[in-house]
Amino acid sequence: MARTVFHPAASRGHANHGWLNSYHSFSFAAYQNPERVHFGALRVLNDDTVAGGMGFGKHPHDNMEIISIPLSGDLEHQDSLGNKAVIRQNDVQVMSAGTGVAHSEKNHSPGTPVKFLQIWVFPKQRGVAPRYDQQTFAPADRHNRLQQVVSPSPADAGVWLHQDAWFHLGQLDKGFATKYDLKKAGNGVYAFVLEGDVTINGQSLHRRDGFGIWETDVLDIVADSNAELLLMEVPMEF
Known part of the structure; x- marks a missing residue:
């Protein structure tokens, strides 16, 4: 029997600093x-909006x-490795901090907010x-598929990280149904609904709800409206 945890959007922690x-979703x-x-290995899931120029x-x-993962707007990144880049909607960025790195992130636009997900995974x-x-x-x-955007290997699709983790994005039409087969035994999946409404293994989910499920091999996913979904498969023990 699968084990689950449900985090309604309204139950998340919230901090509004103005900028x-x-x-x-987590402490x-x-x-x-x-x-x-x-x-499991998923430590941070922050849903951030940064004001223009901040x-x-x-x-x-x-x-x-x-x-x-930018959802809208442009995010500028600089780090002590010498990287300087702007990441936009449809981009995914990964930084392995490892032995130590310093970075800054700011809204590249002076007038338009940037919305992005900041996610930390234990290596x-x-x-x-x-x-x-x-x-x-x-x-x-x-579109009506689960697109792999993060994986554990540079030979696999998506940006890669130092963990047996796979992330998928889906943009699903109302009524579309699909399955997600977990990649590795002992992993779980934390689903985060970006927009719309979905049902996963019988659990009804709405915008910005989070749902963790483990001790299962497969997820049954149904879009109850036009929906956008992020699936994060991570080890439950690491």
Whole structure:
């Protein structure tokens, strides 16, 4: 029997700093909930809106895989590895912090907010060399399909990270049904509904709801309206 955890959108932590409006699916900064520290190797899922011209100043990270997925607007990235890039909707960025890296992120536009997901995943190996990568993904390839955007290997589709994790994006028409087969035994999936309404293994989900499921091999997914969905498969023990 599959085990599950349901996180309604309204139950998330929330911090509005004016320039930053952030919702936390798991404990982060001032939001600390002992029942919501992580889902397996998934440590942080922040739903951030950054005002025009504003951003996060240079700050350090280590031993964490950090994924950014812009939902709208343009996000400018700089880091101590010498990378400088702008990531936009349909891009996915990964930074392996490893032995240590400092980076800054800011809204590239002076007047338009940028909305993005900031996701942290515990690595399976500590002390790796820091690295950075980003890719652009065609939205047509996730229309009524699950498009792989993160994987554990550079030989596989998507940006890769140091963990046995796979992320998929789907843009599903109302009434569309599909299955997701888990890639590795012992993994679970945390589903996050970006827009619309879906049902996963009988659980009804709405915009910005989160749903974790493990001790199962497959997800049954039905779009109850036009919907956008992010699936994050991660090890439950690591």
